[in-house]
Structure formats: C-alpha cells, structure tokens
Amino acid sequence: xxxxxxxxxxxxxxxxxxxxxxxxxxxxxxxxxxxxxxxxxxxxxxxxxxxxxxxxxxxxxxxxxxxxxxxxxxxxxxxxxxxxxxxxxxxxxxxxxxxxxxxxxxxxxxxxxxxxxxxxxxxxxxxxxxxxxxxxxxxxxxxxxxxxxxxxxxxxxxxxxxxxxxxxxxxxxxxxxxxxxxxxxxxxxxxxxxxxxxxxxxxxxxxxxxxxxxxxxxxxxxxxxxxxxxxxxxxxxxxxxxxxxxxxxxxxxxxxxxxxx
Ligand SMILES: NC(=O)C1=CN([C@@H]2O[C@H](COP(=O)(O)OP(=O)(O)OC[C@H]3O[C@@H](n4cnc5c(N)ncnc54)[C@H](OP(=O)(O)O)[C@@H]3O)[C@@H](O)[C@H]2O)C=CC1
Ligand SMILES: O=C(O)C1=N[C@H](C(=O)O)C[C@H](O)C1
Numbered sequence: 001x002x003x004x005x006x007x008x009x010x011x012x013x014x015x016x017x018x019x020x021x022x023x024x025x026x027x028x029x030x031x032x033x034x035x036x037x038x039x040x041x042x043x044x045x046x047x048x049x050x051x052x053x054x055x056x057x058x059x060x061x062x063x064x065x066x067x068x069x070x071x072x073x074x075x076x077x078x079x080x081x082x083x084x085x086x087x088x089x090x091x092x093x094x095x096x097x098x099x100x101x102x103x104x105x106x107x108x109x110x111x112x113x114x115x116x117x118x119x120x121x122x123x124x125x126x127x128x129x130x131x132x133x134x135x136x137x138x139x140x141x142x143x144x145x146x147x148x149x150x151x152x153x154x155x156x157x158x159x160x161x162x163x164x165x166x167x168x169x170x171x172x173x174x175x176x177x178x179x180x181x182x183x184x185x186x187x188x189x190x191x192x193x194x195x196x197x198x199x200x201x202x203x204x205x206x207x208x209x210x211x212x213x214x215x216x217x218x219x220x221x222x223x224x225x226x227x228x229x230x231x232x233x234x235x236x237x238x239x240x241x242x243x244x245x246x247x248x249x250x251x252x253x254x255x256x257x258x259x260x261x
Contacts, residue, residue: 002027004244005031008072009034013095018048022051033057033062037057069082069091070093075098086110086111087114092107093121126239131166132166135215136170141219146201147214148204150214151211159201159203170215
C-alpha cells in the first residue's frame with residue numbers, strides 16, 4: 001500500500017483526488033491538508049463518515065508517515081509545500097501550476113540532494129500529454145504556431161501550465177522567431193496574446209469550461225489544429241494514480257507525466 005497525503009483537499013481537484021485515493025486498492029489515505037478546513041478529521045464530513053483521516057491546516061502541524069504528497073493547491077502555496085515534502089522525504093506528485101522556472105530548478109536540486117523522487121505534471125490528462133507530443137512533432141514541419149487555452153473562470157494563473165509546457169516543448173524543435181507582420185501594432189493592448197519565443201499564447205476564461213487547449217499551425221496554403229478537452233476532472237485521475245504508484249521508484253524530480261508512462 002502507498003501511503004498518501006492530499007494537499008488542497010477542499011478544492012476542486014483535491015476533492016476528486018481524495019475520492020480516487022480512497023477507491024484505489026493500492027493506496028491508503030493517511031492525511032489531508034488545506035488551510036481553509038474547519039474539521040479535525042475527514043470523518044466529520046457526512047460523505048466520509050467512516051473514514052478516519054487526520055486533517056491538517058498548516059504545514060507546521062503535519063506529523064505523518066505519508067510516502068507520497070499529492071498537491072493540488074495554489075500557485076502561491078505549491079513551492080513551499082513541495083519543499084516541505086522533499087525535506088521530509090515524501091515524494092511530491094505536483095499538479096499545481098504557476099511555479100517559476102527558478103522555483104522548479106531549486107526543487108530539482110533539493111530532490112537530488114535528498115535522493116527523493118517526485119513529479120511535476122502540468123497536466124495529468126492523457127489527451128493533453130498526447131497533444132503536447134503531437135504538437136512538438138508538428139512544429140518540426142510547421143514552425144508558425146499559436147496556442148489557445150480555455151479554462152473555467154476560477155483559474156488563478158494565466159497562461160495555463162499546460163500552455164506554457166506546450167510552448168516549451170515546441171521550442172525544443174522550433175527556432176525562435178517573430179510571427180505575423182513585422183510591422184504589426186496592437187491597437188488594443190494584449191490583442192496578440194503572450195509571447196513565448198515568438199509563439200503567441202491566448203488564455204480564455206469562461207464559466208462552463210473545465211480545461212481545453214488548441215494548438216494552431218499555419219503553413220503555405222494549409223493549416224493544422226490539434227485540440228484536447230477535459231470535460232470532467234476525473235480525466236486527470238488515471239495520470240495521478242500512475243504517478244502515485246510509480247514515483248517512489250525514482251530519485252529525481254521530473255517534469256511531465258510522459259516520464260512515467
Ligand atoms: N496538473 C493537472 O493535471 C491539473 C492541475 N490543476 C492545477 O491544480 C491547482 C488547483 O486547482 P483547483 O483544484 O481547481 O483549485 P481550487 O482553488 O479549487 O483548490 C485549491 C485548494 O487548495 C487550498 N490551498 C491554498 N493554499 C494551500 C496550502 N498552502 N496547502 C494546502 N492547500 C492550500 C485552497 O484553499 P483556499 O481556497 O482557502 O485558498 C483550495 O481549497 C491549480 O494550480 C490548477 O491549475 C488543475 C487541474 C488539473
Ligand atoms: O486550473 C485548471 O483547471 C487546470 N490547470 C492545469 C494547467 O494550468 O494547465 C491543467 C489543466 O489545464 C487544468
């Protein structure tokens with residue numbers, strides 16, 4: 001059995017993850033963490049009345065034998081959470097987006113020093129993992145690219161972690177260059193979106209959406225669009241489960257679910 005702690009359990013993803021962990025025959029939920037929790041034990045919720053699991057509201061009070069720390073919290077919280085997990089030899093499985101490149105590099109150095117395996121996955125959905133790989137392949141032949149990501153309107157970070165990761169993967173095969181008319185001017189600021197090495201990234205936020213991305217490629221007289229949709233947060237759970245099962249076999253902090261598939 002893999003002993004698991006879920007951080008951010010009161011949130012949309014954290015709550016779905018708690019259900020997945022409780023239903024998984026190889027996982028044992030040994031703790032949940034969220035500063036906005038009012039209860040001391042999960043069994044105080046009618047939905048989990050037979051589930052005796054301690055609730056933590058601060059990192060300082062966490063005393064646990066957890067082996068894996070699943071994090072779906074907030075961009076402002078994830079770095080300190082991941083650092084805490086690594087320092088306590090708990091393997092982090094991080095879904096939370098919004099960390100800077102410097103923060104990720106610092107965590108990777110810490111994981112190496114502590115010999116602890118971990119994963120940061122910008123997206124645990126298999127459709128998104130495939131989209132990123134297909135997009136990287138397509139960019140070898142069609143290097144003019146724009147990315148449109150579409151999410152629910154409660155999302156804190158923009159552009160999405162998936163969109164940034166898509167751009168980074170494409171940049172491995174695409175020479176940086178400005179796209180569009182060299183003389184183009186925005187008459188309304190932001191009209192051309194964010195700029196990653198000349199690729200434009202557009203972030204849409206609307207009620208009703210969950211998580212969606214399109215990568216558009218244009219060539220002479222032709223175009224290609226690759227699209228993925230997460231219609232439900234359950235779409236991320238098989239990826240989270242795979243990472244939770246496998247992560248203790250590693251001793252470095254990796255980026256991207258594809259490393260474990
Ligand atoms: N990698 C992937 O496949 C996916 C990643 N995500 C990412 O996961 C993150 C969470 O998304 P979502 O569930 O929608 O967000 P929510 O806002 O619904 O949930 C986040 C929860 O974390 C809590 N929280 C804040 N700070 C801490 C902390 N220090 N420790 C523990 N919990 C904390 C929040 O409390 P409070 O409300 O009080 O701040 C909230 O209850 C986002 O970064 C999102 O981009 C989402 C879907 C898939
Ligand atoms: O906030 C979300 O919902 C999601 N966040 C991740 C991201 O920023 O890419 C993954 C997925 O898109 C859902």
